[in-house]
Amino acid sequence: MYWRNVARRPGALVAIVAGLGGAAVTLGVVIYMLLHKRDISSCAAGYAMGPPLDAVFVVACLAAFAAGGLLSGAPGLTRPAPGYAAGERRPDAGTVVQALLVAVLLILTLLLAYETWSVSMLDDNPSPRFWPITYFVRCASRLETFATLPVATAICAFFGKWLWYRPGGAEA
Amino acid sequence: MLTFVRRSRSVRVLGASLLLLVLLSALARLAIQDWFIWFWAVTAIASAELLFIAGWDLAAQLDRRLPPLVTDQNEGWSPWAHAVLVPFFLGAGVLVDHFLVH
Numbered sequence: 001m002y003w004r005n006v007a008r009r010p011g012a013l014v015a016i017v018a019g020l021g022g023a024a025v026t027l028g029v030v031i032y033m034l035l036h037k038r039d040i041s042s043c044a045a046g047y048a049m050g051p052p053l054d055a056v057f058v059v060a061c062l063a064a065f066a067a068g069g070l071l072s073g074a075p076g077l078t079r080p081a082p083g084y085a086a087g088e089r090r091p092d093a094g095t096v097v098q099a100l101l102v103a104v105l106l107i108l109t110l111l112l113a114y115e116t117w118s119v120s121m122l123d124d125n126p127s128p129r130f131w132p133i134t135y136f137v138r139c140a141s142r143l144e145t146f147a148t149l150p151v152a153t154a155i156c157a158f159f160g161k162w163l164w165y166r167p168g169g170a171e172a
Numbered sequence: 173m174l175t176f177v178r179r180s181r182s183v184r185v186l187g188a189s190l191l192l193l194v195l196l197s198a199l200a201r202l203a204i205q206d207w208f209i210w211f212w213a214v215t216a217i218a219s220a221e222l223l224f225i226a227g228w229d230l231a232a233q234l235d236r237r238l239p240p241l242v243t244d245q246n247e248g249w250s251p252w253a254h255a256v257l258v259p260f261f262l263g264a265g266v267l268v269d270h271f272l273v274h
Contacts, residue, residue, distance in 0.1 A: 058266060065262065098230045105223040112216035120209045166255040 014071075022154050029147045043139035053145060060149060061156035068160030185241045189221050 048054065111133060118132040141148045197214045204210040225241050232238040 054270075058270065062262075062266070066259075069258075095230070095233045098226065098233055102223065102226045102230050105219060105226050109216060109219040109223050112212065112219050116209060116212040116216050119212055120204075120206075123206070164255075164258045166251065 025150060025154075029144075029151065032147065033144060038143045040139055040143070043135060043142065047142070048138045049142050049145060057141070057149065057152060060153050064153040064156040065160035065164070068157035069164030069166065070160075072161040072164070180243065181239070181241065182243050185225065189225070193218055193221060 115133050118128065118130050119134075121128050121130070122132070141152075193214070196217050197210075200213045200217065201210055204213055228238070229240045229242055232240040
């Protein structure tokens with residue numbers, strides 16, 4: 001019954017197929033990188049990849065952001081959101097969803113605090129034991145550029161879907 | 173629109189959060205001389221503010237006597253203002269990160 005309802009909603013199907021596809025691609029990338037271990041000693045300096053590939057990443061991510069946001073409001077892909085009159089309090093959005101939001105923001109805050117601390121340690125030790133998180137991202141983008149690109153693009157597409165709020169369209 | 177800004181609790185919370193962010197960032201700048209480290213410190217402060225707001229709203233859902241800080245009211249300014257807000261900050265963030273911070 002549940003899956004029959006899901007099959008009737010194109011947006012849910014797109015999300016499931018995209019989620020499974022993304023998980024398969026990510027798993028494939030992880031297995032590939034585990035089987036083809038690379039020398040990461042050059043990553044200790046934290047250099048990001050240079051032009052022109054950095055521009056390719058920026059353009060691809062902006063395009064994916066726009067596509068994710070625009071597709072979320074496309075007719076037939078999403079259900080209309082309920083409208084609220086001025087001053088009306090919204091109905092319960094779900095305590096579980098709110099708790100998940102708090103958990104995600106807590107993790108994000110801790111990660112950003114770690115990033116700040118680890119970056120500040122670089123002045124004393126240019127090759128630190130605890131790398132900033134951005135060093136791992138830069139390292140991956142340098143060593144496996146074309147494996148990193150679809151992952152970064154997918155993340156930007158999800159950001160466009162979740163964060164780009166556009167009232168008045170098909171979704172609002 | 174000004175009436176909405178005065179009346180909407182969400183907008184007042186947003187204004188107070190931005191003011192607090194500016195104040196805390198200025199204080200952090202006194203302690204952190206490096207612009208790059210300061211940039212990351214500001215992101216951590218902003219995330220902590222969002223965490224506080226989300227945590228308050230979770231408490232408001234559990235205890236109805238507390239007023240929620242984020243109220244979902246579609247009113248006040250044109251849909252275009254809503255639509256360009258996120259792309260504007262995204263573009264500004266990309267430009268600042270790419271040309272100034274790095």
